[in-house]
Amino acid sequence: GIMENPLIKPAALENTHQDGPHPQAEEPYYLPFGDEVSIFTQCHRRHLAVMLKGPTGCGKTRFVEHMAWRMKRPLIIVSCHDDLTAADLVGRFLIRDNATIWQDGPLTRAVRVGAICYLDEVVEARQDAVVVIHPLTDYRRVLPIDKTGELIEATPGFQLVISYNPGYQHVTKDLKPSTRQRFVALDFDFPPPEREAEIVIHESGAQPAVAYDLVALGGRIRGLADRGLAEVPSTRLLVATARLIANGIPPRLACHVALVSPLSDDPALVAAMRDLVDATLLD
Numbered sequence: 001g002i003m004e005n006p007l008i009k010p011a012a013l014e015n016t017h018q019d020g021p022h023p024q025a026e027e028p029y030y031l032p033f034g035d036e037v038s039i040f041t042q043c044h045r046r047h048l049a050v051m052l053k054g055p056t057g058c059g060k061t062r063f064v065e066h067m068a069w070r071m072k073r074p075l076i077i078v079s080c081h082d083d084l085t086a087a088d089l090v091g092r093f094l095i096r097d098n099a100t101i102w103q104d105g106p107l108t109r110a111v112r113v114g115a116i117c118y119l120d121e122v123v124e125a126r127q128d129a130v131v132v133i134h135p136l137t138d139y140r141r142v143l144p145i146d147k148t149g150e151l152i153e154a155t156p157g158f159q160l161v162i163s164y165n166p167g168y169q170h171v172t173k174d175l176k177p178s179t180r181q182r183f184v185a186l187d188f189d190f191p192p193p194e195r196e197a198e199i200v201i202h203e204s205g206a207q208p209a210v211a212y213d214l215v216a217l218g219g220r221i222r223g224l225a226d227r228g229l230a231e232v233p234s235t236r237l238l239v240a241t242a243r244l245i246a247n248g249i250p251p252r253l254a255c256h257v258a259l260v261s262p263l264s265d266d267p268a269l270v271a272a273m274r275d276l277v278d279a280t281l282l283d
């Protein structure tokens with residue numbers, strides 16, 4: 001087969017995954033919105049793969065971190081992108097000291113150690129990468145590695161979790177029905193105001209009054225989706241803004257740099273958002 005350039009690939013691989021949190025780490029804070037904790041727990045026990053549907057920044061990653069902690073399993077996260085290939089997930093041959101060695105990819109490591117493997121935005125990945133997960137989602141729970149001829153049976157505790165942002169994908173990029181049907185789907189969305197404020201307070205250390213203002217503002221800006229705002233403010237953006245304010249940045253300035261400007265370059269939309277900031281904040 002073709003050898004990969006050993007100088008480039010290990011670094012590239014490091015960017016595609018991260019390990020953690022460790023099973024014994026502190027509980028990741030997660031505020032549930034419904035039955036998702038008990039449903040996920042059952043899926044984990046019954047060896048069912050799970051799909052988390054919902055917009056960016058609404059708590060999907062945090063939920064998986066929390067569930068990995070509850071299930072006492074290591075968590076391996078892979079952020080998928082449009083260059084991500086099957087080899088990036090499964091592994092590849094590298095040349096080290098004139099010898100050819102096999103290096104497991106993050107999915108293979110997860111299968112071997114019985115980790116929860118979270119493929120974030122899996123629809124972005126190339127089709128060959130999406131296809132390698134199929135045999136892991138049926139009753140066999142195996143990962144065939146073509147390049148080495150290995151067929152690895154998933155260690156108990158292994159679980160595949162993918163995320164998917166329904167509104168976001170290009171029409172040409174969608175999960176195939178044959179892939180979708182392999183998952184139990186949990187629907188995520190931005191939390192109702194009371195809960196979102198609770199999250200913002202917990203995550204930022206901001207005063208409750210600040211959090212409530214930001215959540216109200218976030219709700220109003222989300223209303224601009226009808227007027228062409230492609231990306232609406234996520235809970236993550238509200239948390240970031242609240243952190244700046246909690247650390248002494250004046251609220252209006254914090255909103256402009258952390259909330260308004262990241263969302264759009266369109267002068268009319270920016271002006272509309274700034275008006276909402278001025279109308280909402282009482283500083």
Ligand code: ADP
Binds near residue numbers: 059
């Ligand atoms: P996603 O994976 O959906 O893009 P994240 O899980 O990274 O989003 O959420 C972004 C941030 O929002 C988190 O780091 C956390 O601070 C906060 N957050 C959102 N929803 C929740 C929740 N239900 N409980 C706790 N924190 C949350």
